[in-house]
Structures are given as structure tokens and as C-alpha cells.
């Protein structure tokens with residue numbers, strides 16, 4: 001809850017109005033039965049003047065109550081909306097500051113639920129709190145006192161009613177709290193299944209996995225339904241218990257008073273007022289109960305939100321606005337790296353050095369650590385031990401903007417953002433002119449298809465860039481990678497969807513136009529790295545060999561094996 005205080009402070013005027021208007025509403029609500037009693041007594045005594053005077057007052061009080069209620073709702077909503085909007089913005093900014101590993105630790109779908117569902121929970125509890133939090137206790141205490149003042153001899157009826165209601169609420173709230181925590185987890189599971197299914201819809205369709213996917217989804221959804229139904233079940237038995245108890249209390253009170261009503265006609269007015277107060281007590285308890293169950297749910301959400309807000313990014317950068325790129329020299333000095341949560345290192349004792357402008361090829365079996373090594377160059381993770389240097393500077397000492405200006409990382413399946421081609425390119429180079437775009441697209445062999453599009457560089461990129469083929473996406477990703485003319489360009493299987501001719505053209509264009517850029521090429525095919533100045537052969541996280549193609553062919557058995565297998569495959573195809 002503490003985490004919300006600074007947000008409330010920002011809306012202190014709205015908060016004050018919401019709380020003050022509650023006081024008006026409570027006063028009007030509590031005083032109405034009292035006035036009604038006066039009016040009824042005057043009717044019984046046939047005192048017309050008092051009936052008129054107090055009747056007008058009663059009407060005024062009702063109007064005052066309505067006004068208080070309306071103002072309270074408006075200002076509570078303003079606070080709730082404001083707090084939710086600010087929380088969402090702060091959470092989003094925090095996630096942006098996270099290191100890649102932090103996002104992986106939370107998982108993307110978990111963060112989405114926290115940003116949406118949890119924030120909605122908080123919005124609802126803030127709204128309810130400002131409507132009910134002062135109203136419920138004031139109404140409860142006020143109605144209790146006034147009920148006892150009105151009919152002192154009936155105090156025990158109220159006490160019994162309260163005890164039954166509190167006991168029922170306590171049992172129900174305890175059960176529901178655990179169910180609320182489960183609901184949150186189940187919502188997350190439904191989201192994960194949905195997200196995975198939709199992102200992999202092509203795989204699902206091509207392997208005719210619809211039935212499996214439906215059953216996976218049904219399981220997650222049924223689980224959510226079952227827990228939600230349990231919560232509904234407790235609510236559904238709680239309400240009748242409340243009303244039954246209150247009606248029994250009213251019945252007992254009326255029965256007890258009814259015997260004396262002929263002797264004391266004023267009791268009629270008093271019992272009416274007493275019953276109204278009993279109902280107000282019931283209303284306060286029901287709303288208090290709702291508030292508590294709601295709050296227990298919202299506290300879980302607040303906890304989940306604050307987990308994000310208090311998480312310190314696991315990676316920090318030195319503070320500096322320096323964006324001048326460094327040279328493209330890469331040095332790994334006895335680098336060992338373990339993924340967060342893993343027990344065994346993925347990379348062990350890696351040492352190598354490339355000169356600026358050189359081409360570095362990385363090969364190795366699947367899972368040998370090629371992508372991991374590339375991610376360390378781009379500082380998506382920090383190593384456990386050893387040093388990584390770019391342009392002679394330890395990557396930990398390079399300001400973030402400077403590092404991003406120096407290193408461009410193109411993945412096999414890079415994300416293009418929805419918008420336009422130009423928009424994607426300008427994310428990397430905000431001042432990019434069409435001439436820059438044309439240059440980069442020419443190198444990446446993308447200009448041919450871009451210029452055939454009716455809107456060329458302003459052509460739309462749909463969500464998940466589904467309006468482009470795999471090869472086109474890769475070319476666009478390479479275009480984006482080179483548009484800012486980086487000192488280091490990492491192509492992580494980034495040409496896998498290109499045919500051999502296009503790949504050769506990309507390489508020739510890069511040799512011509514990106515002479516001073518160090519290119520790090522991770523590839524399955526030896527043909528993609530055959531011209532590299534230096535090739536690293538990775539084997540289970542270690543460097544098993546390093547050298548040119550010819551040197552490795554002579555000296556490295558793993559390289560020889562990869563080469564022979566690919567050669568044999570090519571010959572078989574011919």
C-alpha cells in the first residue's frame with residue numbers, strides 16, 4: 001500500500017474532495033431515519049406544522065446525500081484513473097530500463113498481466129476505497145449508536161445480528177483470499193497459452209495441432225473457471241446469510257415492539273427508524289466485506305506491481321551522453337558466462353581478439369553457445385568472469401547509447417515494429433533520409449522489393465511484420481542493422497532465409513560499403529563464413545579452434561567434420 005502513497009499525493013485535491021463529500025453523504029444517510037421518526041411522530045400527533053417543516057428538511061437532506069454521492073463518485077474515479085495511469089506509465093518506463101535478463105526472469109506474458117490486469121485491480125480498489133473506506137466505518141458506528149439511542153432495550157438484537165454476519169464473513173473472506181491468488185496465476189496461464197498459440201499459429205496449422213491447442217487452452221481456461229466459480233460460490237452463500245440474518249433481526253425487533261405499540265403509538269415511529277438503522281448497519285458490513293475481499297485481491301496485485309517497480313535493473317550503464325562510436329575491435333579475455341538460474345556455464349574461458357573491420361565467423365553445433373557469445377558482445381548479459389572489450393574499452397564502462405551506436409545486432413528472427421519501413425529504420429537512425437535508406441537497402445539486397453512496393457519506404461509494416469516473407473523480413477532487419485553504419489555488425493543466422501546468390505550479394509555489398517565495420521557472422525553454413533578473417537569453432541561452450549577456413553580445415557577435427565557433412569550434403573543434392 002505504501003507504494004501508492006506518492007501517487008495519492010499527486011491527486012491530493014481530488015482525494016480531499018472525495019473524502020469530504022463522503023462525510024456529507026454519511027451525515028445525510030444517518031440523519032434521514034432520525035428525521036423520518038420526527039415526521040412520523042408528528043403525523044401520529046396530527047401536528048401538521050412539524051410534518052411540513054421536518055418533511056422539507058428531510059427532502060433537503062436527501063438531495064444533499066445525492067449530491068455528496070455524485071461528487072464522491074466523480075472524484076473517486078478521478079483519483080483511481082489518475083493513479084492507474086501513472087502506475088502504468090511508471091511500470092512501463094521501469095520495464096524499459098530492465099536488462100534483457102530481467103525481462104526473461106519475469107517473462108513477457110507475466111509482465112503483460114501485471115501491466116493490465118493487476119493495474120485494473122488497483123484502479124478498482126482505489127475507486128472503491130475512496131467511495132467506501134471512510135463511509136463504511138462511519139456509517140457502521142453512526143448507525144449502531146443511533147439504533148441503540150432509538151431503541152436502547154433492543155441492543156442485544158443488533159449484537160446477535162452482528163456476530164452471525166461477522167462470523168460468516170470471516171470464514172468466507174479467508175477462503176476467498178487464497179482463491180484470488182490462484183485466479184491471478186490462472187489468468188497468467190491462459191495468457192501464456194494464448195500468446196504461444198497465436199505467435200506460433202503457422203506451426204499449429206501446419207502440424208494440424210488445433211485439437212491439441214484447444215485442449216491445452218481448455219485446461220488452462222477450465223482451471224480459471226473452476227477457481228472463479230469457487231469465489232462465486234462463496235459470494236452466493238454469503239449474501240443470503242446476510243439478508244436472512246438482518247430480516248430475522250428486523251422480525252424479532254418488530255415482534256418485541258409490536259406488543260406495546262397500542263399503548264405507545266410513538267414506538268411505531270421509533271421502530272421504523274430502528275429498522276432503517278439496522279439496514280444501514282447491514283449495508284456497512286456488506287460493503288466492508290466487499291471492500292476486504294476486493295482489497296485482499298488488490299493487495300496481491302499491488303504486491304506484483306511493486307515487485308516490478310522495486311526491481312533494480314540487473315545491469316547498469318555508466319552515466320554519460322557520449323554517443324561517439326568506438327572502433328570495432330573486439331576482445332574476449334577469459335570470459336565465462338552462466339545464464340541466470342542455470343548451474344552450469346554456457347560459455348567457458350573464451351578468449352579471442354578481432355581487429356577493427358575484420359570479419360569474424362562463428363560456427364559450432366546447435367547449442368554450442370554461438371548466440372550466447374554474440375549476446376555478450378552486445379552486452380545483453382554480463383559475464384560471470386573475464387572481460388569483454390570493444391575498441392579497447394571494457395563493455396561495462398561504455399555508456400548505453402555509445403554501445404548501441406557501436407554495435408548493431410541482427411537476429412535470425414528480428415522483430416520489426418508495426419508502422420512503416422521508414423519508421424523502423426528511423427528507430428535506429430532518427431535523421432535517416434531516403435538516400436540513407438536506399439544505401440542500406442541496397443547493401444541488404446532489400447531495395448529491389450521495397451522499391452516495387454506502391455509506397456516504397458512508407459509501405460506499412462503490419463503487426464509482427466506478417467505482410468513480408470521470411471527472406472524479406474531478414475533483408476529489412478539487415479537494412480535496419482546497417483543504416484546507422486555501425487562499427488560492429490552481428491549477423492546471428494540473419495541470412496538463413498536468403499538464397500545462396502542473395503547471401504553472396506549481401507556479403508559483396510558489405511565488403512564494398514562497410515569496409516571499416518567488423519562483421520560477426522554466425523551461420524550454419526560454412527559457405528557463409530568461408531571468407532572470414534578469423535573463424536571460431538565452438539564446442540559445448542568452449543573454443544575448440546580458431547583460424548581461417550584453410551587453417552581450420554588442416555587443424556580442427558570439429559570444423560573438418562562440419563565441412564565434410566555439408567559438402568557431402570551439397571553433392572548429394574547435385
Ligand SMILES: Nc1ncnc2c1ncn2[C@@H]1O[C@H](COP(=O)(O)OP(=O)(O)OP(=O)(O)O)[C@@H](O)[C@H]1O
Pocket residue numbers: 104339340342346364365366367368369370371372373
Ligand atoms: N535465455 C536462456 N536461459 C537459459 N539457457 C539458455 C538461454 N538461451 C540459451 N540457453 C542455453 O545455452 C546453450 C547455448 O545456447 P545458444 O543459443 O547460445 O546456442 P547456439 O550455438 O546459438 O545454438 P543454435 O545454433 O541452435 O542457435 C543452450 O544449451 C541453451 O539451452
